[in-house]
Amino acid sequence: MRNHYLYTCAALLSLYLVFHSCQHEQAIRTAQYAVNGQKLYVANCQNCHGTKGEGLGGLYPPLTDSLFLNTHREQLACMVKNGLSGPIEVNGQVFDTEMPANPALAPIEIAYLLTYIGNSFGNTMGIFSLEEIQAALAACEADNR
Amino acid sequence: MRIAPLVGACLLGLMAGCKQKSHNSLPILGHREPVTKVIDGNTVTDTLYHSIPDFQLLNQDSVLIDNHTFDNGVYIANFFFTHCPSICPIMQRNLLKVYEKYKGDERVRFLSHSIDFRHDSPAVLKTYAEKLGVTNDQWQFVTGSKADIYNLSDSYMVYTKEDSSAPGGYDHSGHFLLVDQDKHIRGAYDGTDDTQIQLLFDDLEILLKEYE
Numbered sequence: 001m002r003n004h005y006l007y008t009c010a011a012l013l014s015l016y017l018v019f020h021s022c023q024h025e026q027a028i029r030t031a032q033y034a035v036n037g038q039k040l041y042v043a044n045c046q047n048c049h050g051t052k053g054e055g056l057g058g059l060y061p062p063l064t065d066s067l068f069l070n071t072h073r074e075q076l077a078c079m080v081k082n083g084l085s086g087p088i089e090v091n092g093q094v095f096d097t098e099m100p101a102n103p104a105l106a107p108i109e110i111a112y113l114l115t116y117i118g119n120s121f122g123n124t125m126g127i128f129s130l131e132e133i134q135a136a137l138a139a140c141e142a143d144n145r
Numbered sequence: 146m147r148i149a150p151l152v153g154a155c156l157l158g159l160m161a162g163c164k165q166k167s168h169n170s171l172p173i174l175g176h177r178e179p180v181t182k183v184i185d186g187n188t189v190t191d192t193l194y195h196s197i198p199d200f201q202l203l204n205q206d207s208v209l210i211d212n213h214t215f216d217n218g219v220y221i222a223n224f225f226f227t228h229c230p231s232i233c234p235i236m237q238r239n240l241l242k243v244y245e246k247y248k249g250d251e252r253v254r255f256l257s258h259s260i261d262f263r264h265d266s267p268a269v270l271k272t273y274a275e276k277l278g279v280t281n282d283q284w285q286f287v288t289g290s291k292a293d294i295y296n297l298s299d300s301y302m303v304y305t306k307e308d309s310s311a312p313g314g315y316d317h318s319g320h321f322l323l324v325d326q327d328k329h330i331r332g333a334y335d336g337t338d339d340t341q342i343q344l345l346f347d348d349l350e351i352l353l354k355e356y357e
Contacts, residue, residue: 047234056238058276097276100230 030115030127037116040109044102053121059097061090064121073125077110077133078140107133170355171323171331171348175302196328197300202258202287205270210285212328219352220254221345222322223336224294224303226261227273231312232319236336237277240321243345244284252353255284258298260305260315262291302333321345325352 041049048060055062063069068090069076083101087094105113111133118125175195182189201211223240225233240255247253259265265273270286279286288294291307298305301322308316323332323345332348334341 047231050238056234057241057278059273060234098228 026127030119033112033115033127034119035116036109037112037114038120040105040113041116044105045113048099053117055090058093058095060099061088061093061095062121063117064123065091066123066125069118069123069125074136074139076114077107077128077136080110080113081105081137082140107137110137169351171352174330174333194329195300197297197324197330200289200293200297202289202293203267204282205267205274205286206282207267210287214285215254215256215324217326218252218254219326219331219349219356220256220324221349222256222258222301222324223320224258224260224298224301224305224317226259226313226315227265227269228261229313229315232337236319236321239336239339239342241277241279242342243349244279246346247349248281248283251283252356253283253349257284257286258294259286259288260294260298260307260317261313262288262294302330323348323352326356 049055049063050060053063068088072079079099080102084099085097087096089095108130111128111130114125114128114133117123118128173194177195178193180191180193182191197212199212201209204210221240221243223236225236237257240257243253244255259270265288267288270288274284274286289297295305298317301320303318303320303322305315305317307314319336321334321336322330323334325331331352332345334345334348336342
């Protein structure tokens, strides 16, 4: 009986430790991606979307609309890679300006960028892994075919 | 090549600045020439300062405007194009801050020249201005022939060039030029640099004091 109790405790403890260190590792990786992403953001996106992701008037949409970002999570990689045009609604406002494509961005760079955006400006989207980005890009390439 | 005229302008500005002890007046930038005249038998030497030549350009309401549109006030000029993917959004975001501060104050006007004479028709400029948040005619967005715009950019000491290798197809410098009532350039500011924008805010107040 007593042994049983100890075993359960030990099992729970090790589970907790594994889980905790996993979480810890994940948090470190997210932070790492976000740091790399910030540099890319400054170089490629900040001119239009602003230092705080605030956008510019009715020209460039803000990146602060978590609802938009969450509901378009699977499309974001393709938006960044291929650009975007046509009317979209962000923060309750309709935008209809062309966003240029970024053909030179590698999938891992898009992962960095979206991890930065997705965890800044009030967003809490967690990490965008390389696998997630590759799958998203493959899906929109299939659509375009 | 691109910075030579500006460096020249800055040097001249510095030289002019040295002569004036007070920091409360702005230099006149650009080329200057002594002119000698004989008045009442006396030989007088005067200085001819660089100034913006007369122009006629089509604005966002398809109305021809000219240099007199900016009489009785000072104005800030720049060069951009609407689908510019690089520096223009930063410039226009910064110029919007100045516009918002002086909105309704007719002593200060704004003039953005499009260097994309192919794409930026008055209708395109109108939509752009509205989206940017410009709601009155204090800020004019203009288009003209390639020759008109590119010659004018030279007088404003701004580098502009059609260049297929540049982002968006045009290479240009992102400067703001502060122009006084006599069409003299009194300051040049990098429109993408926050500290330079602060300087513009300060200089604008100094210039406006000249007319009080």
